[in-house]
Amino acid sequence: MEKSSIKKAIFDVLRGVVLALIINVVLVLIVAVVVKYTGIDQTVATILNQAAKVLSLALGIAIGFRSGRFGWLLGAIVGTVYTVLGFATFSLLSGKSLFTDLTVFDFLIGIAAGVFSGVLAVNLRSLDRSPKRTHRHPKTA
Numbered sequence: 001m002e003k004s005s006i007k008k009a010i011f012d013v014l015r016g017v018v019l020a021l022i023i024n025v026v027l028v029l030i031v032a033v034v035v036k037y038t039g040i041d042q043t044v045a046t047i048l049n050q051a052a053k054v055l056s057l058a059l060g061i062a063i064g065f066r067s068g069r070f071g072w073l074l075g076a077i078v079g080t081v082y083t084v085l086g087f088a089t090f091s092l093l094s095g096k097s098l099f100t101d102l103t104v105f106d107f108l109i110g111i112a113a114g115v116f117s118g119v120l121a122v123n124l125r126s127l128d129r130s131p132k133r134t135h136r137h138p139k140t141a
């Protein structure tokens with residue numbers, strides 16, 4: 001991997017993580033407001049929070065990735081870093097350590113969502129950059 005590719009990959013990871021964290025904070029606040037005013041069961045709230053994590057990762061990676069290479073690897077890195085920083089962020093916001101709640105399941109979801117989103121983002125970008133085919137119809141006399 002050449003130096004410029006490494007630099008682009010690092011910036012893709014940073015953009016993906018930062019965007020995913022920002023989106024996650026917004027989505028979790030929305031879920032919290034919905035739970036508070038609708039009285040949704042805690043199990044449903046947990047599912048909504050997991051969905052918010054996956055959606056945040058997908059959007060952060062889709063928006064943040066620009067290089068169009070190594071989607072699965074960069075996605076896995078973003079998913080891992082995002083999971084750790086997400087728990088750290090919400091630990092700071094709540095004022096108590098939530099790392100005791102960090103499970104293998106959370107890591108697996110973060111990594112899997114990151115890999116899937118990275119592959120998707122890179123392939124969608126390559127589709128955008130591919131030359132458009134034009135269909136030529138033979139002239140009829």
